[in-house]
Amino acid sequence: MLSPASDAPGDARFFARSGPFGLERLAECISASLPTSNRANGVAASFTGVAPLQAAGPDQVSFLDNRRYLKQLALTRAGVVIVSPAFADQVPATSTALVTPDPYLAWALVASLFHPRLSVSGSIHPSAVVEPGALIDPSAEIGAFAFVGRDAVVGAGCSIGSHASIGAGVIIGSDCRIGTHASVSHSILGDRVTLFPGARIGQEGFGFAVGKAGFVTVPQLGRVLIEDDVEIGANAAIDRGSAQDTVIGAGSRLDNLVQIGHNVRLGRCCIVVSQAGISGSTELEDYVTIAAQAGLIGHIRIGRKARVGAQCGVMSDVEPGADVIGSPAMPFREFFRNVAALRRLARRPAASGTAASTAGENGAG
Amino acid sequence: MLSPASDAPGDARFFARSGPFGLERLAECISASLPTSNRANGVAASFTGVAPLQAAGPDQVSFLDNRRYLKQLALTRAGVVIVSPAFADQVPATSTALVTPDPYLAWALVASLFHPRLSVSGSIHPSAVVEPGALIDPSAEIGAFAFVGRDAVVGAGCSIGSHASIGAGVIIGSDCRIGTHASVSHSILGDRVTLFPGARIGQEGFGFAVGKAGFVTVPQLGRVLIEDDVEIGANAAIDRGSAQDTVIGAGSRLDNLVQIGHNVRLGRCCIVVSQAGISGSTELEDYVTIAAQAGLIGHIRIGRKARVGAQCGVMSDVEPGADVIGSPAMPFREFFRNVAALRRLARRPAASGTAASTAGENGAG
Amino acid sequence: MLSPASDAPGDARFFARSGPFGLERLAECISASLPTSNRANGVAASFTGVAPLQAAGPDQVSFLDNRRYLKQLALTRAGVVIVSPAFADQVPATSTALVTPDPYLAWALVASLFHPRLSVSGSIHPSAVVEPGALIDPSAEIGAFAFVGRDAVVGAGCSIGSHASIGAGVIIGSDCRIGTHASVSHSILGDRVTLFPGARIGQEGFGFAVGKAGFVTVPQLGRVLIEDDVEIGANAAIDRGSAQDTVIGAGSRLDNLVQIGHNVRLGRCCIVVSQAGISGSTELEDYVTIAAQAGLIGHIRIGRKARVGAQCGVMSDVEPGADVIGSPAMPFREFFRNVAALRRLARRPAASGTAASTAGENGAG
Structure with a gap:
């Protein structure tokens, strides 16, 4: 069906080319x-x-x-x-x-x-809307249908993709790349930050109290602070803090569809792989890795260089350097020992036929 | 609170109607x-x-x-x-x-x-932006605030939704429906492809090496190839390949919020249900089903007609025709046998009171 | 790197301020x-x-x-x-x-x-597109690049964010807040509904039959009904019904990246935390809580005030008031008893060395 011009990487339709x-x-x-x-x-x-x-x-x-x-x-x-x-x-x-x-x-x-990265042109697409008071560095590029709210700041060398929305008062450092359809509000970004398409940064966190007539929204009065060299994946969501800030530490990489709750703090160079979620007020020290689809409960602390495995469910603090997996989380070795033990147990053809376990079953009845 | 005109399917506010x-x-x-x-x-x-x-x-x-x-x-x-x-x-x-x-x-x-599907009008909304060099078939419909980049191609009978972004050089076959807010870059689409609202196609994959001063992005030089008759759900994300292409095989259906990593290859008529994720370079043969919230590690191969259950965590190859579930993945039968064995074990009122297991506990202490 | 003006909540860049x-x-x-x-x-x-x-x-x-x-x-x-x-x-x-x-x-x-909420100005941004037949209350605020389709209705005091898309015929009650980049089609919303950025409401559900030449899409002819005081998180997805409606009951709160399949019905004041997913035709009675990353199979019923734990996999009905967790779901107590029993079992240094279990292993061999 498809007859693409070329199977090689670096298709000239899409990528610049240098050399030989x-x-x-x-x-x-x-x-x-x-x-x-x-x-x-x-x-x-x-x-x-x-x-x-x-x-x-x-x-x-x-x-x-x-x-x-x-x-x-x-x-x-x-x-x-x-x-x-x-x-x-x-x-x-x-x-x-x-x-x-x-x-x-x-x-x-x-x-x-x-294949050098495309350079950024200092230009504002005629279809973009820049509200009064916004400050856009002349070297920045603003795409089609981009919106930059009042008093926002866009630094030197930034590229703001088509349909991106930069909310009122947001500060974006230099050399950032904001993907198409990304939205940023209530946030301050450092330098060389990359947001992939559809990333949602700075919306209200999930906070409400139980009132007499239903849930009552708790005002979310913090911000999102994104430090230098951070990348945030497509359609990921980072809520702003409630009374503190949500912070993504320098150099961290977050993959697509990741969820970061309000007041979460990530240290330097953390990795959060796709579809993982971190609940409110949890803290990651530096160099923590959270694998795909893992989930962390709120109000816990993950120690420096700890690694949380795929689909892991973390319900309490994790020590620095620890490797955990499973739901609830446990050390890697323990998890695989459990898996093996359960397999052995289940394979016994008549597990309840042995003296000891029969006694147990009877006692349960 | 709501007093909708009609509870019947096919509300005339939203759907065309034919007959009787x-x-x-x-x-x-x-x-x-x-x-x-x-x-x-x-x-x-x-x-x-x-x-x-x-x-x-x-x-x-x-x-x-x-x-x-x-x-x-x-x-x-x-x-x-x-x-x-x-x-x-x-x-x-x-x-x-x-x-x-x-x-x-x-x-x-x-x-x-x-309730026949609404027909597509050959028209470009006056608010849309079509960059120089883009080729739009006269029978295609381009919605409000849609962006079509330079040298992109939009085939006959296509409908491009409001706020959609078709990146430079992208090729879209005939009779495709691109939902509102979808973004497509570095991609080639076949015929009758449907992207639901907010789908993210073709952004950089999650690839970086560890440098002395932090992570270094690995250029993602592949594309996304989407074959005929594929549908991709709302807010799903499909990353482009790094050195090969990411390929979604003809007739496959991907649900909302699905994640597809770089270099992944899906065969014909695969099904990937909502919130499932497939890590980089993994391959699915034809007719594979991945149920909701399942996760597949990278660099593995899932055989033809295999079925991966909901929330399954797949860490190694799966044989053609196999049914797996659990995290880590195992055959359905084994999984439910394990569940039953563990329940029996845990129900013993004094598991450590029997002779055999007491001996075990003592040995452990 | 960052030198924000103030660490206190309520940064004047972003929030209104009243008092002392x-x-x-x-x-x-x-x-x-x-x-x-x-x-x-x-x-x-x-x-x-x-x-x-x-x-x-x-x-x-x-x-x-x-x-x-x-x-x-x-x-x-x-x-x-x-x-x-x-x-x-x-x-x-x-x-x-x-x-x-x-x-x-x-x-x-x-x-x-x-920090009172910002008031809504009765104004339509000059860049917005409002199609013929749409009815917008003069007190509503329509943001930059917002699209309001033909015959849509936007009630008093509503705020429609930048780049939002309100599809043809959609009805939005009063005092609703529609976030940036949200899309709504085939839907009727009550009063005081909040959609966060990038929420996807009303697209086709995941429904197809197996035909001779591949999958055949089943027309999705229902709607989404969102009752009063509902909030729906960033990049969440709610599919419209197939032959019935998808209904989100009054006062319910859905977090970011949640997936709601077609025909799902939520009662009053349900809570669905981030990245959880509910498959087609499942019903939640009132005051149900679904924790983060939980998954519910289709066609089941969750009783009033039941609580489903994080990462839980629910494959059958849940009784009113029940607390379940695990995959497959089981009562909280049973889950943690299982976890403890398995840990004890796996810690036995020579589990197969005891008389009873050796017999079992031999039998299996």
Whole structure:
């Protein structure tokens, strides 16, 4: 059905392209040494782009990061492969290996070299609405149907996507990218913050008291503070604080459809994967990872570098460095020991037929 | 509080209406034979619409698909009831039974007969923005505040909802319906694709490497390919690929708030129910069903016709045809056997009082 | 990085401010009696705002609702603290205690006194599109890029946010607040309904039959009825009914990213916390609470005042007043008994080494 022009990454319909680049330039980009002997005869003198192992040709660069793909490495036709020292000797003779301790990071750098991010034009689309008192840096780009409320501030080099809404008084630092349809209110953003399409930042938290005639909304009088270098995924929701602020610490990455309740505080470089949710007033120290679909109850504290597994249900504090999983949360080892124990128990063909357990059942009756 | 004009389905405020239709026309529509003897005396000569069993009157058509509603069948006043052969004899004497092996499919056809989909007008709303180089088929309808980026292509018979954003270079086939506030970038869509309101298609995937000063974004250089006849629910998110494409196979149906990570590939006619999430690079073969709130780890493969239960947590490959549930995922039978075994175990009033288990506890202490 | 003007709640960039108010006015506002002896010497004669215990100064009002924060109470410098009778004697001598049986409700009232909600101006933003036949009360406010379809009705005192889409024929009662980017179609809303940004109301439900050439969409001919005083969170999705209506009962509160399937009916004052999902045709009686990330299968009934715990998977009816948790759902007590029993079982160092269980294992082999 589909006959796309090209299967290669970096389709020119969508991505800018730079290059070609020679091997020296690539090695320099990732701080790798050039191979002492160029094993690969007939390798191109310059390279035009990047591609995955199975698709790359002699003029393309690929990488191996996951041993799951060693089979593809053996078969690759890539001109250059970025690998860690452990797999360097498995790069086929037709490829040049660029060896680095962190191939995934190196891949990020090389891919950015071939496909630089689109630059931001200092322009306001004629269809945009900018309310009186708003301050927009001349180098910022404001998209079609974007709305910037009164007294809002948009910093240098920002890109505000089509249909984005920047509420009254919101402050956005420099070099931020606000995706299409994102909404921001009652918030202060640092520099280099990225909001993906449809992210909802700063709306009222879920707070109400029980009155005689129904629920009574508790005013949500805090803000959302988003520190530098934070990214927030598509259709994620971050509520503003009630009496304190909701804070997302510098460098943190939140994935799509994540929910952050009011007064939550994330430390530096936290990771919250898609569809996870953090209830009100819970705090994450630095470098915490919350895997997909995990849920954290409110008013708890997750220690530095702790890792919360996928679908985990966390109902109490987690120690720094701990790995927890399960619902309710428990240490990884305990969880898998439980799983194994239950499987053994259930497999007994006549579990209630043994003396001990029969006694138990009788007692229960 | 509410005094809606009408409780019947097909409220004229919102839906087009056709008919009335006679019994022959209905039978023909669903390829059913006419009843040999018209059991129902006094049944209307023609029918004006559809309604559920408990609400339908003598000039309306209803259906039974779920044996849960047999009681309502016995009491229905519907003029016509569409049923499977198994329940035909339970249709009351006041109704005419139209018998078909698949009453739900037949209901879809009859309901569409009475309430045809609104036709698409070839028009561009004066408030829409269409950037230079975009190619819009004259038969397509572009809604208020819709944005179509440069060099994008919108095919024949498409309807682009209000506030939708079609990014630069995006290709949309014919007869697609793009809901209000949907955003599409870096994507190629086939024919008859439906995106519900707020769906996010083609944004960057969640990919970053760990650098010295924090996380470093890995360029996401793939696309999203959506094949023919796919539907994607409200506020769902589908990230574009990193070095390959993210692919949604022909005929697949994704529900609201679903998350699809980068490089994921769905085969033909897969079903992903609301709030389920599929992590990066995982592949679904054809006819796979993922129930609500299930989560799949990345880099795994789900075999043809496998079914993953609600809230299931899948951490490894699933065989074709398998039914799994639980977190971690296991066969349905094993899951419910585990549940039963654990319940029995926990109900023992003094589990540690039996000889065998006391020994175990002592050993643990 | 961030140097916000003020850490106090009610940042003047974002919130209106009223006052100062004397102690009498505060006591009257929450129907508390004035303290018989003013214990606190040197307390301000009037108060300028609210703040949490740890941040409040002598001219501010705070409250204690959760015994988790008793330590902050002991240290607070707040001029006034709202407390329940049980904690009144723990308010420090430097503060005046206002005693009430429900401090959280009282806090809501006092915070609203200091920070009244912004009033709605009767105006239509020049960038908005209002289609012919739409009826907008002169007291309503229509934001930038809002779209109001033909024959839609917007009642008195409503505020329609920027980029909101009100579909053709939709009826919105009085004093409703429709957030930015919200979309409403095929729906009738009562009075004082609040939709948060990006909420999706009234799109087609997830309904299709299996035809010979793939899935066949079943027309979704019902509506969404939202009764008075309902609030629906950011990026939540409520599908319209198929042949009946989807109904959200008066006073109910739905949090962000919640999913409500077609034909679902919620009674009065139900609570559905973030990322929970309710499948098609399920009914909640009055005062039901569904905690975060819980999932309910379709076609079941949840009894009055039942509470469904976080991440719970409900596969069958729940009795009125019941508390359930776990996946599959079970009574709270049973769930935690199971958790404890499994932990004991798994901790036995040689579970299969005891006489009884060895017999079981042998039998299984």
